[in-house]
Amino acid sequence: MFQDTIFALSSGALPSGVAIIRLSGPQVQSGLQTLVGNLPPPRQAVLREIRADDRGLLDRGLVLFFLGPNSFTGEDCAELQIHGGRAVVSAILHYLANLEGFRPAEAGDFTRRAFLNGKMDLSGAEALADLIAAETETQRKLAIQNTSGRQRQLYGSWRTTLLRARAFIEAELDFADEDDVPGSVSQRVWENMRALAATLRSHIAGYAAAEIIREGFRVVLIGAPNAGKSSLLNALARREVAIVTDIPGTTRDLVEVSLDVRGLKVIVTDTAGIRETDDVVEKLGVERAHGAARAADLVIHLMPADAADIDRVNPLNEDNNRIVVTSKCDVGRVARGTLAVSAVTGEGLEELLDVISSRAAASLALAESTIPTRLRHKSHLSDCLSCIDVAVSRDDLPLELRAEELRQAADHLGRITGTTDVEDLLGVIFSEFCIGK
Ligand SMILES: Nc1nc2c(ncn2[C@@H]2O[C@H](COP(=O)(O)OP(=O)(O)OP(=O)(O)O)[C@@H](O)[C@H]2O)c(=O)[nH]1
Ligand SMILES: [Mg+2]
Known part of the structure; x- marks a missing residue:
């Protein structure tokens, strides 16, 4: 060839x-x-x-x-x-x-040939690239499962279901007697398609988990100036990433570190201490802190143990993605019901990592065993779903057109695995590989 x-x-x-x-x-x-x-x-x-x-x-x-x-x-x-x-x-x-x-x-040449010679499907080739890029245990597990063709099997079976449904409808059209009411027999087909659409919807939702596994679980440290955010970041990273001083308002930019926490990639972001200020630079920093907190998977709100109001802290303000932690616990009282950490003595750091890891695990637990691993998969799946939705819901359209939507839905699935025409995608996909793979 x-x-x-x-x-x-x-x-x-x-x-x-x-x-x-x-x-x-x-x-x-x-x-x-x-x-x-x-x-x-x-x-x-x-x-x-x-x-x-x-x-x-x-x-x-x-x-x-x-x-x-x-x-x-x-x-x-x-x-x-x-x-x-x-x-x-x-x-x-x-x-x-x-x-x-x-x-x-060139980059990805060997794998490209493997794909074009039918040795693996496109999702398998991508999984191979993911396996080589994997830095954490969770990333490795996700990738290795897909190199053995799990996505190919799942999408292949959905594709077959769609093509069968379409064939059934077309057969009905071909053989329909004049007296037959078109569509009455295909009722069961539409029920199946509704069920498939529901399955697709929850499958697509699983992409959120893949994103966390690939890009990292986003943890943001928030708190008043001098709460000890930068010190905690440095302690977690085990190196001096952010500047620490006893001057309130030291940090202005977002400072990020990527950690491997119990096998999962976690990105911890240090932020500017939140307070009212007239300083233009600090003000921008505070805005960025709020923005980072909104985008976070978990916000850790630090309350320094030496704060005057530490006894009035109410950890009940915590929710699914926000926890209160007492910082600098070596110098004061621990707020009721909170985890206590000290960047100076190292107390509570392992427990904090446990909390982060169990929160992250909880957000992944909702995902099914096979999930869309890339944005590319998600967008083909969404296109597939829209076609099925049109086919199912538009009973005002002629059956031919509704059947055609099902064919297109199947094509969108085929693009994930490379069963249908994907020439335009190949350059993008294989250029991500390293040379020699
Ligand atoms: N005793 C003690 N002091 C700490 C601890 N963590 C931080 N500090 C001190 O508290 C002061 C402020 O620490 P930072 O880490 O800069 O606090 P920050 O929250 O990043 O402050 P801003 O960047 O100004 O918002 C520094 O003098 C640190 O040495 C701790 O766990 N124990
Ligand atoms: Mg700081």
Whole structure:
């Protein structure tokens, strides 16, 4: 299918113990023969000398040959597991670049070929990119499930349901007697479609969970000037991210850190202390603090233990996404019913992380097992849903048109997995990959 053979360093930064150069395409067999002598048996690691005609021995390493279509890309593939020295790798890459029909791979080239050769669907390819990008345990779990085709199966089954419904309606149109009242028999079809629409609606709502897993659970620290927000941020981040002074009004901008809290990505934002002020800069800071709090998944309102009114704090003001925490608990009294933390002694920090993690877990618990993982999926799903809604609700339209809406709904699902025409999407999707994958 492809004329050229691609190659790339697929392993990480050099120098490294071992480096892996990967090759895929129609000239892999001839290329391997010039580099390592006769072709190794497929799927068996063999130790070989890697030689260039003009430069002699380049390295010794393990060579793996995969005969297409039984390979990652579906084409002939090979891996050279060589010593990860910069000069070693560069000598071999140079040699390959000069072979007839070989070119360096671009980002996502291998996976693009795997997709185009039917080795995986588009959602599986995206899941692979997510797996490589995964930084937290939750991100890894979400990605690995989808690499095994869970989304493909789910969307495939919905697509089949839609196409069956459409076929049923069209058959009814074709065979309807003059006396038949069109639509009476298809009543059951519309009921099914209503049920599918409801399923889609709750499935789409699950995207919120995917967003939290991918982008992070957003925690915002709020409180009066000098409440200890920046100190708490630094303590959680275990480094000096924000400036701390005893002057009220130190922080003006939003300061963010990304943390891995019990396997989930959490973004903690420090804000300007909230008070009435005539200072133009501080005023803008306070506005930003309010804005950040509105966008937060969880607001942590800090009440310093040395505040005069600490005994009057009412934690009952807490709600689903706002908690009150007593800060600087080493220097005063703890507000009734609140968690106490100290950035100085470290007291309460682990408990605070537990609270954050259980709040985050609660917001994820609503999600079903398979969720739309990308905005792209969500928008195709929403388009699909709108078509079904039109088909179901517009009984003033001719049946042909309502059936056509169902076909379009199926097409929107097909674009998620790449079953229907997706040529325009490929560039965007595969450019997100790293080179060598
Ligand atoms: N004893 C004690 N002092 C603290 C603690 N946390 C912060 N402080 C002190 O309180 C003062 C203010 O701390 P910051 O962290 O700058 O407070 P902030 O809420 O960020 O203040 P603004 O940025 O002005 O709104 C500093 O002098 C800190 O050293 C704590 O847990 N215990
Ligand atoms: Mg501050």
